[in-house]
Amino acid sequence: MRRPRQKKSSRGFLRFLHRMPIWTFVLGGLAVAGLYSFVLFYFFVDPYSFQWKAIYGEPTYPEGYKIRGIDISHYQNRIDWEQLRNASMNNDPVTFVIIKATEGVSLMDDNFNDNFYKARKNGFVRGAYHFMTPDVPARKQAEFFLHQVHLEEGDLPPVLDIEDKKKWAMMPKEEVQRMALEWLLAVEEYYGVKPIIYSGLAFRRDILNARVFDEFPYWIAHYYVEKPAYEGKWAFWQHTDCGKVEGVRGTVDCDVFNGSAEEFSRLLIKEE
Numbered sequence: 256m257r258r259p260r261q262k263k264s265s266r267g268f269l270r271f272l273h274r275m276p277i278w279t280f281v282l283g284g285l286a287v288a289g290l291y292s293f294v295l296f297y298f299f300v301d302p303y304s305f306q307w308k309a310i311y312g313e314p315t316y317p318e319g320y321k322i323r324g325i326d327i328s329h330y331q332n333r334i335d336w337e338q339l340r341n342a343s344m345n346n347d348p349v350t351f352v353i354i355k356a357t358e359g360v361s362l363m364d365d366n367f368n369d370n371f372y373k374a375r376k377n378g379f380v381r382g383a384y385h386f387m388t389p390d391v392p393a394r395k396q397a398e399f400f401l402h403q404v405h406l407e408e409g410d411l412p413p414v415l416d417i418e419d420k421k422k423w424a425m426m427p428k429e430e431v432q433r434m435a436l437e438w439l440l441a442v443e444e445y446y447g448v449k450p451i452i453y454s455g456l457a458f459r460r461d462i463l464n465a466r467v468f469d470e471f472p473y474w475i476a477h478y479y480v481e482k483p484a485y486e487g488k489w490a491f492w493q494h495t496d497c498g499k500v501e502g503v504r505g506t507v508d509c510d511v512f513n514g515s516a517e518e519f520s521r522l523l524i525k526e527e
């Protein structure tokens with residue numbers, strides 16, 4: 256059988272390749288490898304370097320903040336409060352502990368009462384937060400929180416934890432805002448202080464973007480960055496969910512307060 260003739264252009268290209276010195280192929284390969292490495296680093300390594308360091312390396316804590324704390328729930332199991340009392344982050348002591356209290360209208364964190372009592376007993380400024388769900392009226396959620404949690408003088412203001420855009424996706428933004436505001440106002444009326452709003456950057460920016468929410472202290476969750484990418488005022492920053500602190504088994508959320516000791520003190524609940 257006769258072989259099909261190669262086209263002249265193909266034969267010419269092959270002869271051209273044979274004439275090229277081998278070093279050109281080496282340089283070309285190095286150039287391709289270099290381009291590949293650059294793309295890999297720029298798009299996949301560098302943006303997540305903070306996250307990888309947090310998960311697989313030693314914990315890092317943002318500089319420039321002196322008032323540091325953690326937030327805990329039953330996921331941390333039992334806390335060794337004596338060790339925690341002597342723990343530090345960036346050579347700064349742990350000042351405050353914010354504790355999950357309630358969720359919806361029926362769920363109370365299994366470790367709340369123990370954590371809440373021992374936080375005060377061990378000299379920490381303590382706080383409590385409610386995790387809001389979209390399936391129950393906000394007023395009932397506020398009443399459930401107020402029935403279960405009894406904040407005292409020297410405690411942080413109550414915290415509304417509202418997050419996870421997927422859970423709230425079926426509800427119009429205006430309804431989400433109405434529910435959040437109803438809870439905040441009900442709890443503010445009871446305690447006489449502005450509650451704190453805890454939320455991620457996207458939820459605060461895209462959902463809770465009405466001006467009325469600017470009146471409440473904001474606790475932003477934004478991980479693995481040098482500073483939170485939020486243009487408005489914020490009071491607390493949850494900078495990692497992979498922190499490691501003596502007295503807490505495993506990882507824990509770590510936070511900083513954005514202000515001085517005097518400003519922190521002014522934020523606390525005062526005796527009427």
